[in-house]
Structure formats: C-alpha cells, structure tokens
Amino acid sequence: MISLADLPLRDDLVGQEPYGAPQIDVPIVLNVNENPYPPSQVIRHEMAAAIVSAAGTLNRYPDREALGLRGDLAAYLGHGLSAENVWVANGSNEVMAHLLTAFGGPGRRVLTFTPTYSMYPEYARNTCTEYVTVPRHPDYTLDADLVLGAIAEHRPTVTLITTPNNPTGTTVDLATIEAVLEGSDTLLVVDEAYQEFSSGPSALELLAKHPRLIVSRTMSKAFALAGGRVGYLAAAPAIVDACRIVRLPYHLSAQTQAIARVALAHSDELLAQVRSLAAEARAFEDWARGRGYEVIDSESNFSLFGRFPDRHRVWQDLLDRGILIRETGPAGFLRVSAGTPDEMAILRSALDELSPPLE
Numbered sequence: 001m002i003s004l005a006d007l008p009l010r011d012d013l014v015g016q017e018p019y020g021a022p023q024i025d026v027p028i029v030l031n032v033n034e035n036p037y038p039p040s041q042v043i044r045h046e047m048a049a050a051i052v053s054a055a056g057t058l059n060r061y062p063d064r065e066a067l068g069l070r071g072d073l074a075a076y077l078g079h080g081l082s083a084e085n086v087w088v089a090n091g092s093n094e095v096m097a098h099l100l101t102a103f104g105g106p107g108r109r110v111l112t113f114t115p116t117y118s119m120y121p122e123y124a125r126n127t128c129t130e131y132v133t134v135p136r137h138p139d140y141t142l143d144a145d146l147v148l149g150a151i152a153e154h155r156p157t158v159t160l161i162t163t164p165n166n167p168t169g170t171t172v173d174l175a176t177i178e179a180v181l182e183g184s185d186t187l188l189v190v191d192e193a194y195q196e197f198s199s200g201p202s203a204l205e206l207l208a209k210h211p212r213l214i215v216s217r218t219m220s221k222a223f224a225l226a227g228g229r230v231g232y233l234a235a236a237p238a239i240v241d242a243c244r245i246v247r248l249p250y251h252l253s254a255q256t257q258a259i260a261r262v263a264l265a266h267s268d269e270l271l272a273q274v275r276s277l278a279a280e281a282r283a284f285e286d287w288a289r290g291r292g293y294e295v296i297d298s299e300s301n302f303s304l305f306g307r308f309p310d311r312h313r314v315w316q317d318l319l320d321r322g323i324l325i326r327e328t329g330p331a332g333f334l335r336v337s338a339g340t341p342d343e344m345a346i347l348r349s350a351l352d353e354l355s356p357p358l359e
C-alpha cells in the first residue's frame with residue numbers, strides 16, 4: 001500500500017486536509033446555507049424527463065459552451081445581459097476557480113475581507129495565487145476607504161467582495177462597490193451567492209459602466225439546487241472568454257445543463273420561498289436578541305449569533321439533539337441556516353434547553 005507521504009504531492013499541499021463542513025445524517029440540517037425545500041413533484045418529473053431526453057445523446061459530449069443554459073441565465077438576470085455575458089460551471093466554486101486560474105497564478109494576489117467565505121483560500125492555494133486578507137470593520141461592514149486602502153497597499157489582481165457576506169450576512173452597498181471600481185483598476189469579483197435573499201440592489205446594475213466588474217451567483221441557495229452544482233457569473237464578454245480558455249473541455253455535463261434549464265423555467269415557483277426563508281432567518285435573529293444573544297445584522301438566509309464561551313460545546317449539544325449547525329465565523333459565534341418553520345421552532349426550544357445558554 002502506498003500512502004500520501006510516499007507520493008510526490010506538490011510541496012505546498014503537503015500536510016493539507018480536504019476541507020468541508022461535516023456531512024452528518026441527522027433530522028435537522030442547518031449548517032451549509034442550503035434551501036430546506038426540495039423541488040416540487042412537478043419540477044422533479046420535468047427534471048427526470050429532461051434527463052431522459054439528454055440520456056438519448058450521452059454518447060456525444062455535451063455543448064461545451066452551454067449556450068442554451070447561459071442564455072436562460074442571462075434572461076433570468078435581466079439588465080440587458082445576453083449569453084455572451086454569462087459563464088456557467090459546476091457551482092460558483094468552479095466559477096471562482098476559473099477566474100483565479102485565468103487571472104491569478106504565481107506572482108499574483110487575490111484580496112478578500114475577513115471574516116469571509118472559508119473556501120476562498122483554497123481556490124487561491126490551488127491556483128498558486130497569493131491570498132491576502134484585510135479585516136472588515138468591527139461591525140463586519142466595508143466602506144470604500146477600507147477597500148481602496150487595502151488595494152493600494154496589496155496591489156491585488158483580483159479583489160473579492162462578498163455581499164451578503166458569508167458568514168456574517170452583512171451587505172456592501174452599491175456606492176461602495178462603484179467607488180472601488182472608480183478608484184482602482186482591480187478586477188472586482190462581487191460574490192452574490194445570497195443576493196436573492198437580500199432587499200438591496202444587485203451589483204448587476206453597475207456592469208454596463210464597469211468592465212472590470214464580475215458578479216458571481218449560484219443556483220445552490222435561492223434556486224434550491226445545491227445538489228445540481230450550478231454557479232455562474234455575469235461580466236463583460238472578454239472576462240467570459242478568459243474563463244473559456246482555462247475551463248476543462250466539456251466541464252458541465254449534459255444532465256447538469258438539462259436540470260438547470262428546467263429549474264430556470266420554474267424560477268417563479270423555486271424563488272417563491274426566498275422571502276419566507278429570509279423572514280425565517282430575521283425572526284430567529286429577533287428571537288435570539290430577545291434571549292440576550294449577540295446577533296449580526298444579516299440580509300441572507302442564515303444568521304450568525306453568539307457569543308458562546310465554548311461554542312463547540314453548544315454545537316455538540318445541538319447535534320446530540322439531532323440539529324446540525326455550523327461552527328464558523330468570529331470566535332464564540334455559531335451560524336445557522338434558515339430551515340422550515342418547524343425546524344426553526346425545534347432549534348429555538350433546543351437552545352432554550354441548553355443550560356445555561358450563555359455563561
């Protein structure tokens with residue numbers, strides 16, 4: 001038997017572990033900001049029919065440009081966008097990997113503002129891009145001075161702003177994003193994975209005026225399609241062309257393209273839960289504040305609350321009651337995704353049972 005230590009693993013990967021949130025089979029799963037509502041029977045049957053139809057051509061490679069799906073995504077986004085403005089891959093994880101493969105690499109930097117999404121350092125590492133972080137303000141917000149100061153200091157090729165941010169749920173307004181675009185020449189990726197849950201406007205509004213802006217989105221959250229693995233970006237066609245250079249050939253399977261197009265054809269039904277999920281998260285935050293927890297203002301489908309002297313113990317106590325949430329974010333905080341009303345009621349009772357909830 002050969003072990004990892006015997007293999008010529010890249011030097012910078014030695015000692016690294018595969019990263020990911022625990023996948024544990026418990027009744028209430030609220031740890032990875034998924035949508036708790038599965039697709040309806042009607043949508044499931046249409047997806048199945050679309051896959052049967054795609055299966056009839058599985059001897060052939062899929063459309064490597066995914067032009068039909070990119071056109072549907074452009075129509076969903078609006079703002080005068082067309083297929084040539086959109087790039088699509090296996091989750092926005094892969095979109096980000098394409099961006100850093102094309103624009104990062106040895107000798108280049110990507111800048112993010114912490115605390116933020118825990119996968120960004122992995123995309124940077126995998127693409128041999130230097131990962132630079134600058135802390136957000138103490139209330140986890142960003143303003144143009146902070147961002148432009150960090151860009152002037154670190155000279156990143158790519159800057160990443162996440163809004164609503166994961167894990168804090170805090171947003172960055174369009175005036176700040178516009179000031180960053182006007183005050184620097186960085187490629188600015190605005191990760192809007194949770195935008196549909198927010199009441200604020202999308203950075204898509206700025207695309208026509210700012211060719212260095214890239215807006216990243218996903219179907220994993222609002223479209224309840226995490227298992228389908230579909231993420232996408234909207235940008236100038238030249239940015240899309242750069243992604244097309246580095247993508248693996250035929251990266252998006254025929255089945256993935258087929259089910260994503262069915263989901264988009266039913267966007268009204270799938271997006272109908274977005275408002276109620278955001279409301280469920282806000283209601284949990286109100287409840288938590290009422291119980292004396294510290295809660296960060298979120299505009300997403302998840303909440304960050306604390307501060308627990310021993311958050312791991314609380315995480316474990318909840319898991320022992322069949323509830324999986326996420327141990328992430330600033331010290332002492334836990335993150336919980338909005339579930340169904342029943343799931344959230346069970347979570348609230350469980351938190352009340354923990355004795356004492358806050359020490």
Ligand code: PMP
Nearest residue numbers: 091092093117166193218220231
């Ligand atoms: N960006 C952010 C901020 C996220 O929180 C996530 C998922 N947790 C992603 C991107 C990636 O999502 P996906 O690959 O499922 O599209």
